Amino acid sequence: MNEFDPAALDCLAALADEQGFERAAQRLAITQSAVSQRLRGLEAQVGQPLVVRSRPLRLTEAGKVLLRFARQLQALRVDVARELGERVAPQSRLAIAVNADSLATWVLPALDGLVQQGLREGYGLELVVDDQNFTHDRLRQGAVLGCVSTVAEALQGCRVQALGVMRYMAVASPDFLAAHLPDGLHVGNFADTPFLVFNRRDDSQLQWVSRAFGVRSPRLRERFVPSSEAYVNATVMGWGVGVAPEIQVRPFVEAGRLTVLKPEIGVDVALYWHQWQLQGRFALLDQIGQALAEGAQKALG
The missing domain is CATH 3.40.190.10 (Periplasmic binding protein-like II)
Incomplete structure (x- = not known):
């Protein structure tokens, strides 16, 4: 299989986030026609549809597979830019899923240092809220790169760390x-x-x-x-x-x-941190996991 066009993968990720072509185009600062063209090229490459053009837009199973890859590629770009001392692209953001009760109690203090660092370096951290029993589905579908979940078993290609009770x-x-x-x-x-x-x-x-x-x-x-x-x-x-x-x-x-x-x-309720792994390591994602582990230990004991 040929290499996937990174710009087309960015379009797929934007479509998944914004659930529509107009908002995806606005986020990427390109035209809707360009978004459609890049998506068609990606669909032609894999030989099957990647999105269901409904309202709101939904990804097919093949689209979810490529979305996971797109998220991982974006995370690697952020890591490379940080290591080179370059400012991260303004639309770069890492999405993680957390449950509402953790968000209301210990997650924000745990992540504060990384968020302040992101303001200086240019990357963003997006928190997606769902029930702790369902955040794992967000990870499996490629919507996020990591999640706080009650599920103890790691998905293939992921690693898991106990946070506390x-x-x-x-x-x-x-x-x-x-x-x-x-x-x-x-x-x-x-x-x-x-x-x-x-x-x-x-x-x-x-x-x-x-x-x-x-x-x-x-x-x-x-x-x-x-x-x-x-x-x-x-x-x-x-x-x-x-x-x-x-x-x-x-x-x-x-x-x-x-x-x-x-x-x-x-x-x-036992909580666990899950994150995707690719070749090598996601330095920033590892830092997020470490910050959450330390924050949970301090808050939950």
Whole structure:
């Protein structure tokens, strides 16, 4: 197979990120016609379509394979430019996927040094947010170069590193407990008690109830709050019982604004860092992984 045109691979990556030809062209500072022409050339080279021209645009399985290669090539370019002391191309950015609770607690402090370095050197770091059980899919599909995930097994061509365990606790506001659970939360009333849920993929509340009361497949009254920060705020405001990271609710517990329910019961979520490997090493990606490992160790213990 002939060498792939780097400019065409950049177009494919831009199309995947922007999910449309117009925005991809704007990002690359070229015309839509040029984006289409480069994509057609790449599709002709591999002999199959790489994108589904829908709204939003989607990549085919072959497109996802080439997207992984495009991401890795972009990362190598960034490394080479940094080693040569050159300023990185302005559109260069490395995408990693993280879960919302980690982003709301320990990820930003962990990456701050690298982000400040990127401002000086010209590269960007893009954080893609997804549920910790699904960030791994983003890596497999080529959307990101690394991810924080609950999956322990590495994909072929990737390496994995344990980060630590995030413990989730059930909490509620004192006012909510006084008004709705004067006798406490127990097996006889949990089904009638509103529980806050991050999204429809979030099962931490079900896990906690199962462990607390020995109930298999419990049914809960769910109230959805799809933001880590807003989730905790809603719990403080008395919207229901929340199951949230201990490190996130600790200040509210210490201030008396939240009460831990059944402190002996928790849901432990092991987190791992995954990253793609190519020939040699991605120096910057390795630095991101190291920064996350150090940050997780400091925050999660």
